[in-house]
Amino acid sequence: MANDNNNLALLSTEDQLENFENLALIHTQILLRTATRMCTNSSEADDIVQETLLRAWKYWHTFELGSNCRAWLFRIMINLIHRRRESLSNTAEHISVDEPNMANVLKFEPKLEMDEHGALVALNRLPTEYRDIIFLVLIEEFSYKEAAIMLNVPMGTVMSRLHRARQMMKKLLCPDNEDNEDNENIATA
Amino acid sequence: MNLLNCHQINELLSAYLENELDTTTTLTVANHLEKCLSCEKELKALTNVSNLVKTVIREADKTDLSLVARSNKINSLVKDEITSKIKATENLVLASSNDNSIKTSQNNIVKLNLRPKWSALSKKIFLSLAASVAIICLSLFTITYYATSTGPLLSGVARNHQFCSAIEISNIGWHKGYPKERLLQANNINLPKLDTLGVHFSDLHPCKVYKAPFLHMMYSKGDKQISLYYGSQEAVNKFQEKFKTITPNELYLHQESNLQIAAISTQKNNLWIVAGDLTKEEINAITSELAINSLSNTEESKLFH
Numbered sequence: 001m002a003n004d005n006n007n008l009a010l011l012s013t014e015d016q017l018e019n020f021e022n023l024a025l026i027h028t029q030i031l032l033r034t035a036t037r038m039c040t041n042s043s044e045a046d047d048i049v050q051e052t053l054l055r056a057w058k059y060w061h062t063f064e065l066g067s068n069c070r071a072w073l074f075r076i077m078i079n080l081i082h083r084r085r086e087s088l089s090n091t092a093e094h095i096s097v098d099e100p101n102m103a104n105v106l107k108f109e110p111k112l113e114m115d116e117h118g119a120l121v122a123l124n125r126l127p128t129e130y131r132d133i134i135f136l137v138l139i140e141e142f143s144y145k146e147a148a149i150m151l152n153v154p155m156g157t158v159m160s161r162l163h164r165a166r167q168m169m170k171k172l173l174c175p176d177n178e179d180n181e182d183n184e185n186i187a188t189a
Numbered sequence: 190m191n192l193l194n195c196h197q198i199n200e201l202l203s204a205y206l207e208n209e210l211d212t213t214t215t216l217t218v219a220n221h222l223e224k225c226l227s228c229e230k231e232l233k234a235l236t237n238v239s240n241l242v243k244t245v246i247r248e249a250d251k252t253d254l255s256l257v258a259r260s261n262k263i264n265s266l267v268k269d270e271i272t273s274k275i276k277a278t279e280n281l282v283l284a285s286s287n288d289n290s291i292k293t294s295q296n297n298i299v300k301l302n303l304r305p306k307w308s309a310l311s312k313k314i315f316l317s318l319a320a321s322v323a324i325i326c327l328s329l330f331t332i333t334y335y336a337t338s339t340g341p342l343l344s345g346v347a348r349n350h351q352f353c354s355a356i357e358i359s360n361i362g363w364h365k366g367y368p369k370e371r372l373l374q375a376n377n378i379n380l381p382k383l384d385t386l387g388v389h390f391s392d393l394h395p396c397k398v399y400k401a402p403f404l405h406m407m408y409s410k411g412d413k414q415i416s417l418y419y420g421s422q423e424a425v426n427k428f429q430e431k432f433k434t435i436t437p438n439e440l441y442l443h444q445e446s447n448l449q450i451a452a453i454s455t456q457k458n459n460l461w462i463v464a465g466d467l468t469k470e471e472i473n474a475i476t477s478e479l480a481i482n483s484l485s486n487t488e489e490s491k492l493f494h
Contacts, residue, residue, distance in 0.1 A: 013275055025267065029260040033250055046259055053267040119238075119245040137207065138239055139246050144209045163203040169238045 020060050023069045024053065030070065030140070031077055037135050038081055038128075048084065052077040071146045074136070078150045085128070122172035130165035137162055193217060198228050202235055369393050376404050378419055383408060386474050388415055398462070401427030415465035415475075425460045451476070 031052060035045035055076050056063075063072060123131060136147045137158070144162075148155045193201075198221045204210050205218045222229050250256070372393060373380055380390060393406040401424040406417040420427075450464045451472045463475055 017271065017275070020271075021268070025264050028264050028267075029256055032256055032260045032263065033253075036253075036256075037246070042255070042259070046263060049260075050263050050266055053263070054270060057267070057271050116241070116245045116248065119241045120249070123242060123245075134242060135246075138243055144204070144207070159204050159209065160200070162207075163200060166203055166235045166238055169242065170234050173238060173241070174234060 016060055019065070020057055023063075023065075024056050024060070024073060027070050027073050028053065031073055034074070034135055034140060035077060035081070038132060039084075044084070048077060048080050051080055055080070068146070071142060071150070074140070074142070074146075075150045078132075078136075079152075118173055119169070122169050125172060126165060126168055130161055130168060133158060133161045134165050134169075193221060195221075195225060195228050198222075198225070199231055202228070202232050205232070206236060206239065372404060376419060376421065378404075380406065381417060381479055383475060383478050386410070386471075386478060388475070398424070399427055403462075413466055415463070415467065417475075417479075418460075418462040418464065420460045420462070422459070 028049060031049045032045060035048045035052075036042055039045040039048060052073060056073055063069065123134070126134070132151070133147065136142050136150065137144065142150070144155050144158045148158045151158065153161075198218055201210060201214065201218050205215065208215075210218065222232060369380075369392075372395060380393075383390070388408045388410045391407045391409055393404060396403050396405040396418075398418060398420070401420060403418040403420040403424055406419070408415040408417065450462055451467070461479055463472060467475075
C-alpha cells in the first residue's frame with residue numbers, strides 16, 4: 001500500500017507531468033542506449049523507447065514515488081522488446097532459451113582475439129537471451145532480482161544465464177583455456 | 190554447503206563476482222578459491238571477460254554521438270504527445286461540463302463516466318428479447334414446416350387430424366375464423382349435410398394427406414369423430430399412387446393412424462375419403478348422403494381398379 005505522500009494519482013495533471021519529466025524523461029538516454037543494443041536497428045530502438053515513455057505516462061499514476069524509476073522503465077521497455085521479438089519470431093530463426101546449445105554458438109567460427117573488436121564480435125554471436133542478461137546485469141548493473149522481474153524469469157535463471165553467457169564469451173575469446181572444465185576435485189571448506 | 194566440487198563452484202562464480210551470493214555461500218566460494226588454483230584461474234578469466242565487455246560497450250557508447258540528439262528528439266516527441274493528450278482530455282471535460290456524469294474530486298482528478306450505467310443492463314435485456322423472439326420464431330417455423338402428422342405435434346389441439354396434416358397455426362393454413370364458404374367455393378363443392386344420420390358438422394380446414402391437398406370437413410356423432418376429406422385431381426393422383434389396390438366404398442384400416450377409412454368417388458376427377466370409427470352400414474349411409482348432396486352424376490369410377 002503506497003503512502004499518500006508517494007501516491008502520484010493524488011497529484012494534479014500538471015504536477016504529474018512535472019514529476020514525469022524529472023523522474024522518467026531523464027532516463028531516456030540510458031533507455032535508448034540499451035534499446036539500441038537489444039534491437040536490430042536504431043530506428044526500431046527509437047520507436048521502442050518512445051512507446052516505453054508513452055506507456056510509462058499512461059500508467060504514471062501507478063508509479064510509487066521513491067521506488068526505482070529506472071528499473072520500472074526498463075521493465076516496461078524489456079516487455080515491449082520481447083513482444084516485438086515474439087511478433088517477428090514467426091519469420092526469424094532463434095535459438096531456444098531453455099536448451100542453449102553452446103556448440104551452435106562456437107561451431108564454424110574463427111578464433112577471436114582477446115581485444116575490443118573480438119569482444120564485440122563475440123557478444124554479437126551470443127544468443128539474444130544471453131546478450132540481454134549481459135546488458136542488464138553487467139552493463140546497467142541491475143541486481144539479479146531486478147533483472148529477474150524485468151525478464152519475468154526466476155532469479156536462478158538469471159544466475160545460470162549470466163554464468164553461461166560469461167562461459168560462452170570466455171570460450172569465444174580464450175578457446176585454449178578450457179583445461180578446468182571437467183575438474184571434479186573436491187575441495188573442503 | 191561445506192563440500193563443493195570445482196564444477197559447483199564454477200557455477201557460482203558469476204554470482205560471486207556480482208556479490209549476489211548469501212554470506213555463507215560467499216565464504217564457501219572464497220575458501221575454495223584460496224585452495225583451488227584452477228577455480229581461481231577460472232574466476233580471473235571470467236573477470237577479464239566481464240571487464241573487457243564492460244569496457245568495450247562503454248567505449249562504444251561514448252563514441253555514439255547520436256544518442257544525445259536521438260534522446261532529445263524522443264523526449265520532445267513524448268512531451269508533445271502527452272501535452273496533446275492532456276489538452277484533448279481537458280476539451281472533453283469542458284465540452285461535457287454540464288453533464289452530471291462528470292465527477293470532480295477534491296484533488297482535482299477528473300473522472301469521466303459518459304456512458305450511462307444502465308447501458309449494460311439494457312444491452313442484456315435487448316439480447317435476451319432478441320434471443321427469445323428468435324427461439325419462438327424458430328419453434329413456430331419448425332412446427333409449421335414439419336407438421337406432416339398432427340398426431341405427435343398437435344395432438345393436444347387437433348384430436349381429429351390423425352389422418353391429415355393440419356396446419357392450424359399458419360396464415361396459409363386453417364385457423365379459427367377462416368372463411369369456410371370461401372374454401373367450399375374454391376373447391377366447387379357444397380358442404381355435405383349428414384344431420385339426418387345424426388352426424389353433425391363442426392368445422393373444416395384445408396390440409397394435406399400424403400402431401401396432396403384436401404379439404405378436411407369434421408363431423409361428430411355423439412362422442413365419435415368422423416372426417417370427410419375432399420380432394421381434386423392432384424389429390425386423386427397422389428392417393429391412387431399410394432393406395433393402388435383400394436376399392437371404393439370398402440372399409441380399410443389405415444395402419445399409420447389406426448383409423449378406418451373408405452374412399453368414394455363422386456366424379457371422375459375428384460375423391461372423397463371418409464375416416465373414423467365406422468361400421469359398414471354407417472359408411473353406406475354416408476356415401477348415400479354424399480351422393481345426394483354432392484355434385485350430380487355420381488358414379489363409382491374405376492379410379493382404384
